Amino acid sequence: MWKKVIAVLLGLILGYWFLDDFDPDHLKGKRVLITGASTGIGEQIAYHYAAFGAKLMITSRRENVLQEVISNCRERGAKDGEYYYVTADMANMSSTEQVIKEAVKKLGGLDILVLNHIVIMPLGEWRGTPQNLTTLEQVTDINYKAYIHLTSHALSELEKNKGSIIVVNSLAGKVAIPFVAAYSASKFALDGFFSALRQEFKMRNCDISITSCIMGLIGTENAVSQLAQFGQDYLLSVMNQARPSDAALAIIKGGATRSREIFFPYMSVRSSYLLRDWLPETIEYVIRYINTPSHYI
Ligand SMILES: *[C@@H]1O[C@H](CO)[C@@H](O)[C@H](O)[C@H]1NC(C)=O
Numbered sequence: 684m685w686k687k688v689i690a691v692l693l694g695l696i697l698g699y700w701f702l703d704d705f706d707p708d709h710l711k712g713k714r715v716l717i718t719g720a721s722t723g724i725g726e727q728i729a730y731h732y733a734a735f736g737a738k739l740m741i742t743s744r745r746e747n748v749l750q751e752v753i754s755n756c757r758e759r760g761a762k763d764g765e766y767y768y769v770t771a772d773m774a775n776m777s778s779t780e781q782v783i784k785e786a787v788k789k790l791g792g793l794d795i796l797v798l799n800h801i802v803i804m805p806l807g808e809w810r811g812t813p814q815n816l817t818t819l820e821q822v823t824d825i826n827y828k829a830y831i832h833l834t835s836h837a838l839s840e841l842e843k844n845k846g847s848i849i850v851v852n853s854l855a856g857k858v859a860i861p862f863v864a865a866y867s868a869s870k871f872a873l874d875g876f877f878s879a880l881r882q883e884f885k886m887r888n889c890d891i892s893i894t895s896c897i898m899g900l901i902g903t904e905n906a907v908s909q910l911a912q913f914g915q916d917y918l919l920s921v922m923n924q925a926r927p928s929d930a931a932l933a934i935i936k937g938g939a940t941r942s943r944e945i946f947f948p949y950m951s952v953r954s955s956y957l958l959r960d961w962l963p964e965t966i967e968y969v970i971r972y973i974n975t976p977s978h979y980i
């Protein structure tokens with residue numbers, strides 16, 4: 684009896700894994716737009732897609748860095764692969780439309796939209812100063828509104844192709860993190876918007892998948908230097924920081940399998956998120972504790 688039950692359970696688990704399996708061949712020839720692709724996770728996302736045979740349009744503000752990423756893509760993927768770039772500032776809503784138009788024109792359509800860019804801002808306490816309010820404007824425009832504008836301009840193209848939207852989010856979009864209040868809020872906002880949009884898609888039988896990627900601490904150059912500037916680099920030795928390249932691969936797999944949500948690194952991010960609902964004060968205490976430098980120095 685028990686043996687049968689265990690066999691059935693094992694079969695279900697293995698079956699689930701099998702169904703969930705990622706087939707890189709499906710990405711061959713896919714037309715992908717990646718924002719914030721000049722450094723960090725976005726750059727690594729471009730390299731993996733290139734290696735899987737996708738066609739790419741990458742964007743960020745700095746042309747010379749984008750050119751470098753493109754030439755690295757040629758090494759990782761096909762020498763004559765279709766890799767394009769367009770420079771754009773995501774604080775400018777008209778350029779979000781330009782970027783989508785340019786991607787559709789160069790790639791001949793769009794299958795996957797990877798929303799990944801963020802504005803780099805210093806960590807700090809929220810004191811309600813004019814400087815803080817200026818930061819709020821930038822963060823709201825770049826981290827939140829630009830995602831919705833890009834999605835809106837790409838909607839008809841994605842719907843036609845039964846495409847995918849991949850939203851790179853953060854644990855800070857599920858559990859509030861001190862010293863990044865505006866950032867945390869923009870990430871919560873993305874979670875709210877795209878969760879509602881996903882529901883609308885299902886209600887009107889629109890076959891666009893939305894994958895929300897809840898990322899923990901990833902050891903990108905920007906993350907490391909931001910923490911160092913704020914005297915929080917001790918966190919890097921206390922907490923496991925995942926490699927940007929591994930994070931990028933998890934994001935691509937999540938999108939390719941049309942998952943609604945992925946967590947990376949799974950255990951640390953998933954457990955914090957579960958604790959948020961079960962034991963909010965405990966997780967808040969832990970977060971305060973690890974964000975207090977004097978506990979380590
Ligand atoms: C915003 O983008 C548009 C279209 O790309 C461009 O014409 C305009 O000059 C940009 N505005 C600013 C303030 O950079």
Ligand SMILES: *[C@@H]1O[C@H](CO)[C@@H](O)[C@H](O)[C@H]1NC(C)=O
Pocket residue numbers: 805806807808809810811812814815818862863864
């Ligand atoms: C808020 O403003 C104060 C004073 O200008 C600054 O020290 C602090 O770092 C700012 N916080 C953020 C999150 O920008």
